[in-house]
Amino acid sequence: MTPVEAYDGRTTEQRWDGVLPRLEIADSGKAEARGSRRLPADAGLHGHRYATDAILAVVARRQKGQVTVFSSDVDDLERLVPESIVVKKV
Numbered sequence: 001m002t003p004v005e006a007y008d009g010r011t012t013e014q015r016w017d018g019v020l021p022r023l024e025i026a027d028s029g030k031a032e033a034r035g036s037r038r039l040p041a042d043a044g045l046h047g048h049r050y051a052t053d054a055i056l057a058v059v060a061r062r063q064k065g066q067v068t069v070f071s072s073d074v075d076d077l078e079r080l081v082p083e084s085i086v087v088k089k090v
Contacts, residue, residue, distance in 0.1 A: 003019070003020065003023065003025075005071075005090075006070070006072060006090040028055050033055070036051070036055045036057065036058045039054045039058065039080045040080065043079040044079075045079065050076060050080075053076050056077060056080075057069075057080035061082070068086040069081065069085060069086070070087075070090045071088075071089070071090060074088070074089050
C-alpha cells in the first residue's frame with residue numbers, strides 16, 4: 001500500500017522497478033482486516049481515513065526484529081503502532 005500511496009507520477013518506471021525488489025511487501029487479507037478494525041478506535045480515531053494506516057500497523061506489529069514503516073502520514077500511523085516500531089515519512 002505504501003509504495004502505491006507514495007507514487008506521485010514523477011517516478012520513472014525504471015526507478016519504480018528498481019525500488020520494489022528492495023522492499024519487503026507483506027500480504028494482507030482477512031486476518032489483517034479483522035485485526036485492523038479495532039486499532040483506530042482504540043487510538044481514538046475513526047473513519048475510512050485510517051483504514052490503510054490500520055492495516056499497515058497490523059502488518060508491522062506482526063514482523064519480527066527491528067521494524068521500520070514508511071508512510072506519508074506519520075502522525076496517524078505512530079498512534080497505531082507501539083514505540084518500538086519506527087515510522088518514517090515517505
